[in-house]
Amino acid sequence: MTASLLDARGLVVRFGGVTALDGLDLSVNTGETVGLIGPNGSGKTTFFNALTGFVRIAGGRAQLAGADITGLEPRRIAARGIARTFQRLRLLLDLSVFDNLMLGQHLTLDHGLWSSVFARGRFAAAVRGQAEVARTLLAAFSPGLPARLFEPARALTMIDRRRVEICRALIRDPALLLLDEPSAGMTPDETAELMTDLLAVKARRPALTVVIIEHDMAVIERVSDRCVVLDYGRKLAEGSYAEVAADPVVRRAYLGED
Numbered sequence: 001m002t003a004s005l006l007d008a009r010g011l012v013v014r015f016g017g018v019t020a021l022d023g024l025d026l027s028v029n030t031g032e033t034v035g036l037i038g039p040n041g042s043g044k045t046t047f048f049n050a051l052t053g054f055v056r057i058a059g060g061r062a063q064l065a066g067a068d069i070t071g072l073e074p075r076r077i078a079a080r081g082i083a084r085t086f087q088r089l090r091l092l093l094d095l096s097v098f099d100n101l102m103l104g105q106h107l108t109l110d111h112g113l114w115s116s117v118f119a120r121g122r123f124a125a126a127v128r129g130q131a132e133v134a135r136t137l138l139a140a141f142s143p144g145l146p147a148r149l150f151e152p153a154r155a156l157t158m159i160d161r162r163r164v165e166i167c168r169a170l171i172r173d174p175a176l177l178l179l180d181e182p183s184a185g186m187t188p189d190e191t192a193e194l195m196t197d198l199l200a201v202k203a204r205r206p207a208l209t210v211v212i213i214e215h216d217m218a219v220i221e222r223v224s225d226r227c228v229v230l231d232y233g234r235k236l237a238e239g240s241y242a243e244v245a246a247d248p249v250v251r252r253a254y255l256g257e258d
Contacts, residue, residue, distance in 0.1 A: 005030040005209045006051075006176055010060030013043075013050050013233075020046040022233035023060065028176070033202065033210040035224030035241070037217075039254050043233040044213045045087065048178050052084055053077045064176065081175035085165050087184050087213075093154035097145070097164055100153050101134045104168035137167045140204065141197045159190040163197065170201070179212040183219055191216060195223055217245070217255070229254065 006028040013021040021043045028034050036044050049055040051062055053074035061070045069077050083104070091100050135146035141163040153161060162182055169177055182198075183191040199222075202208060214220050220227060220241060227244040229236040231254070237247050244250055 004028070005032075005065055006211075007063045008047075008051070008060065009062075011047070011050055011057060011062065012059030013046050013055055014058050020233050021050060024230070024233060024235060026228060026235065028209055028211060030175075030209055031207050033212065033223055033225050035220035035227045036211055036213045036230065037215070037220055037227060037244075037254065038230035038236065042230040044230055045180055046233070047230070048084060048180055048211075048213070051077070051178065052082060082178065083169035083172065083174035083176070084178035085162075085169055085180055085182060087181040089158075089161055089165060089185070091153045091161055091165055091168075094152055096150045097138070097153055097156070098131060098134055098149045100164055101137075101168050101171055102130065104171040105130070134167075134171070137171055138163070140201055141167060158185050159194055162186065162194055166198070175207075176209045176211070179210065181213050181215065183214060183216050191219060195219055198223060217241075221245075 004027045006026075008024060008026045011021045011024040011026075012019065024043065024047065026047070036047070038044055046055060050057050051069070053069075053072055053076070057070055061068060063069065064077075064080055064082060067080065069080055069082075072080075092103070131149060134149060138145035138149065142160065145160060145163060148156065148160075153164060156164065166177075166179070166182065179198075182194060186194065198210075202210065202223075210223075212219070212223065224241055226238065227241050228238045229244055229247075229250050236253060237244050237250050239247075245255060
């Protein structure tokens with residue numbers, strides 16, 4: 001039996017009188033890709049925010065690899081092995097691609113090591129080593145991206161900006177990757193290309209666990225091992241894409257009858 005990496009039980013999140021998550025139970029197995037779908041306001045991003053410490057959990061618990069992460073600060077949760085992207089792009093566009101990727105390393109770099117690097121004049125060698133790591137990761141998404149490592153992120157197309165954002169999340173080798181609508185702002189062709197990249201990365205890292213929020217059902221069908229449907233902060237249905245898409249309750253609440 002595949003081990004459960006993420007286990008959320010009875011999660012409750014409230015914003016004043018609004019209950020955004022209402023006793024949500026959701027488990028994700030190691031190496032699994034789960035598609036999280038549902039109407040706007042159903043609690044999908046709130047679930048990500050609860051897992052990563054951006055909102056307060058009013059009830060229930062969340063465990064990662066058996067360790068309780070409920071109520072921890074975002075930086076401590078990230079250090080445990082959860083990385084995420086956001087629906088709205090959060091690159092620093094005036095910084096280089098390399099600088100943006102290094103922001104993803106700040107929790108794992110040994111600051112004592114870097115102090116000694118400066119002190120002993122080994123800074124250039126250390127940067128070269130980090131740059132090689134960055135180039136290898138970028139090449140997994142696009143052969144042309146490593147050559148643009150020291151260009152400003154502003155110079156990149158939307159799909160390449162998304163690639164860099166995902167690489168920034170992956171650079172510290174997380175156990176769980178949370179992707180919040182990675183296709184937002186992209187054309188259908190760009191979306192298909194980015195999903196091909198994601199599947200290739202997953203093939204190289206079979207233990208990487210992914211939860212992806214998407215409204216593009218073609219994306220969910222293509223990349224997900226299992227789908228979970230939320231509505232009003234509760235789990236409405238779960239199963240394979242085919243099972244969920246055929247569920248009359250899901251069709252009425254979200255997908256439509258046609």
